[in-house]
Amino acid sequence: MTATTSLPKALGHxxxxxxxxxxAGPWCxxxxxxxxxxxxxxxxxxxxxxxxxxxxxxxxDGAGRDTSEAAYYLAANRGKRSVTVDIASAEGQxxxxxxxxxxxxxLENFKVGHLKRYGLDYDSLKAIKxxxxxxxxxxxxxxxxxxxxxxxxxxxxxxxxxxxxTGERDDLPGGGPQKAGVAITDLMTGMYATVAVLAxxxxxxxxxxxxxxxxALLDTQVAMLANMGSNYLNSGKPPKRWGNxxxxxxxxxxxxxxxxxxxxxxxxxxxxxxxxxxxxxxELGQDPRFATNPLRVQNRDVLVPILAEMVKTRTRxxxxxxxxxxxxxxxxxxxxxxxxxxxQVKARGIAIDVPHPTAGQVRxxxxxxxxxxxxxxxxxxxxxxxxxxxxVLREVLGYDAARIAALRTQGVV
Numbered sequence: 001m002t003a004t005t006s007l008p009k010a011l012g013h014x015x016x017x018x019x020x021x022x023x024a025g026p027w028c029x030x031x032x033x034x035x036x037x038x039x040x041x042x043x044x045x046x047x048x049x050x051x052x053x054x055x056x057x058x059x060x061d062g063a064g065r066d067t068s069e070a071a072y073y074l075a076a077n078r079g080k081r082s083v084t085v086d087i088a089s090a091e092g093q094x095x096x097x098x099x100x101x102x103x104x105x106x107l108e109n110f111k112v113g114h115l116k117r118y119g120l121d122y123d124s125l126k127a128i129k130x131x132x133x134x135x136x137x138x139x140x141x142x143x144x145x146x147x148x149x150x151x152x153x154x155x156x157x158x159x160x161x162x163x164x165x166t167g168e169r170d171d172l173p174g175g176g177p178q179k180a181g182v183a184i185t186d187l188m189t190g191m192y193a194t195v196a197v198l199a200x201x202x203x204x205x206x207x208x209x210x211x212x213x214x215x216a217l218l219d220t221q222v223a224m225l226a227n228m229g230s231n232y233l234n235s236g237k238p239p240k241r242w243g244n245x246x247x248x249x250x251x252x253x254x255x256x257x258x259x260x261x262x263x264x265x266x267x268x269x270x271x272x273x274x275x276x277x278x279x280x281x282x283e284l285g286q287d288p289r290f291a292t293n294p295l296r297v298q299n300r301d302v303l304v305p306i307l308a309e310m311v312k313t314r315t316r317x318x319x320x321x322x323x324x325x326x327x328x329x330x331x332x333x334x335x336x337x338x339x340x341x342x343x344q345v346k347a348r349g350i351a352i353d354v355p356h357p358t359a360g361q362v363r364x365x366x367x368x369x370x371x372x373x374x375x376x377x378x379x380x381x382x383x384x385x386x387x388x389x390x391x392v393l394r395e396v397l398g399y400d401a402a403r404i405a406a407l408r409t410q411g412v413v
Contacts, residue, residue, distance in 0.1 A: 009036025010374035014201065015396075017099055018042060018080065019087075019108040019120070021049040023153070023183055024217065025137045026076040027190025029107055032197065033079030034367040034376040040099065040392055041077065041383065045084040045411065048385040049073060059359040067358045069382065074362055078354070079380045081388035084413050091412040093118045095397075100125050100132065102396050104204075105197055109137040112147045122212040132210040133200040135193055141216035151217045153183040160185065160221025165228050168243040177241070189220040250296035250303065251275070254333065255311040262311070262319050265329040269293060274326040278319075279310040356381045389413050 014037040018029040026041075026049070033039045043049055055070030086092040097119065100106060106125060108115060115121045122134040136142060139151010157163050157179045167178030196213045204210055222229065228239050231247065239247055244263075246252035251272065252265050266272040269292055273285035284290055284306065289299045296303055311319065316332060323330040334342065340351050349366060356362045367376040393399040393413070407413045 007377075008374050009377065010371060011035040011037040014038070014105065015103045016040065016105040016107055017096070017103040019096075019106065019110070019115075020137060021109065022051055023076055023186040024189040024193070024215075025107050025109040026051075027187055028135070028137070028193040028197065029080065030076050030078055031190070031194040031367070031369075032105075033380070034369065034378060036374070036377060037105075039080040040103070040388075040396075041080040041082045042085050042087070042096065043082055043385060045086055045386070045413065048082070048084070049077070051076070052385065059356065059362045061358060062360045067356075069356075069359065069362070069384070074364060074382045077382035078364060078378055080383055081392055082383035082386055083389045083392045084386035086412050087118060087120070089410075089412055091407065091410060093120060095393075095407070095412065096120060097125070097128055098397055099392075100129055103129075103132075104201065105133045105135065107135045107137070107193070107197075111150065112136075112138055112142055126210065130210060131204050131208055133197060133204060133213065134210070135197055135200075135213040135215060137189060137193055137215045137217075139217045141219060142214045146218070153186040153217065154179055156185045156217040156221050160218055161225055161229075162221055165225075165239050165241055167241045169241055172243065175241070175243075184224075185217050185221045188224050189215055189217050192220050192223075245300070245304075248297065249293060250300045251307055253304070255308055257311055257316040257319055258314055260316040261333045262316050263331050263333065264311075264323070267329065271328050272296070275323065275328045276307075276310070278322045278326055278328065279307075281306075281310055352378055354379060354381045357384055357387070386413070 011032055014032070016029055016032055016037050016039045018025065018039050018041045020026055020029065021043070029039045029041070041049075051073040052068065052070055054072040056066070057071045058066040059069045059071065059074060061067055085095055087096065108120075113121075116124070122132075122136070125132055125134060138147070139156065140146035140149055158177070162185070163177040163179055166180060168175045170176065193213070193215045196215065200211050200213055228247070231237075231239055244254040249265075249267065252267070254261050254263050264275060266275055272290075272293075273282075276282060276284040284303070288295075290296050290303050320330055320332065332338070339345060345351070350368075352364055352366045353361045354364050362381060364378065366378050369376050390404055393404050393407075404413070
């Protein structure tokens with residue numbers, strides 16, 4: 001891959017053979033790509049990654065027409081090279097085994113045991129490259145009674161407990177379980193997989209030993225319950241849904257203003273007192289029912305309606321100005337137009353324009369990782385299907401034009 005910057009890349013020495021598709025695996029490989037790794041994305045001829053067709057919306061060309069690249073696909077595939085290979089053919093399997101010899105990492109999210117029939121499982125590839133880091137991403141992991149089940153983000157949010165604690169209280173209008181607005185289990189699994197791959201590479205560099213990483217969506221979902229999981233394990237009581245409130249802190253929730261909504265997040269007693277003083281109700285800060293956070297949690301059903309009446313008398317911007325002036329954490333509830341117009345978001349350059357071969361350019365969200373010596377790079381667009389097949393076979397494997405043409409004729413690539 002031609003370098004697009006002279007700055008050093010943290011993972012510029014790493015090459016990843018990416019057999020994953022949809023979101024959890026591609027999110028991991030995009031993180032590695034942002035850090036400078038060479039990601040060779042293996043896709044099915046003609047069809048490619050499922051998410052290429054998960055539109056609308058699609059990227060637009062200069063005339064405003066839809067391209068073939070769905071916005072969903074664009075979100076998770078920046079910085080990669082696309083190679084089409086028929087993984088079900090013996091020739092395609094042999095080609096991938098050749099590529100493995102030149103790679104540091106294999107990333108895959110096939111069902112448990114699926115790749116063994118192709119000789120592309122960890123044990124088979126370890127025999128070819130003993131120091132290989134091989135990361136498998138599945139719904140339920142490589143063992144256990146559910147290992148052979150397919151896992152999907154929505155299902156895992158339900159099975160893993162997230163939906164039991166997300167959504168409005170059952171006794172309030174709109175109460176009931178609710179999934180997150182993004183595929184949070186997939187994304188967090190991709191993030192954990194990124195950390196695990198980096199740890200395994202560090203171990204390899206120190207010892208020369210590769211290893212198999214077993215990442216499961218269900219494991220990740222249970223782990224990311226964090227304090228809610230700990231609350232249950234230490235009390236024996238399953239937490240319930242609190243909507244936009246907090247189980248352990250009061251007030252830490254949304255409030256309706258005269259013209260919209262705000263979030264107020266008082267993390268300590270001092271901030272609570274400043275909140276009610278700013279609202280003209282200083283006596284609520286001294287009331288023995290509400291003086292400390294544990295008391296406010298116990299008496300939330302009395303306190304919150306009082307605070308709600310206090311807040312709705314003033315506008316959103318008035319409240320934000322008043323609370324920011326006294327150091328009470330607060331903020332608006334923005335839609336995505338507001339998000340990308342936010343001056344802080346703009347100042348940080350989070351939305352970026354990346355050149356694209358068919359759309360001219362596409363708007364993407366930059367990596368949030370900011371490294372001073374080895375900054376991330378986001379100037380390589382998500383690839384077209386098979387865009388780099390010849391380039392990779394020529395540069396990495398040394399195949400000549402005749403051999404590549406023969407593979408195309410056979411339908412291998």
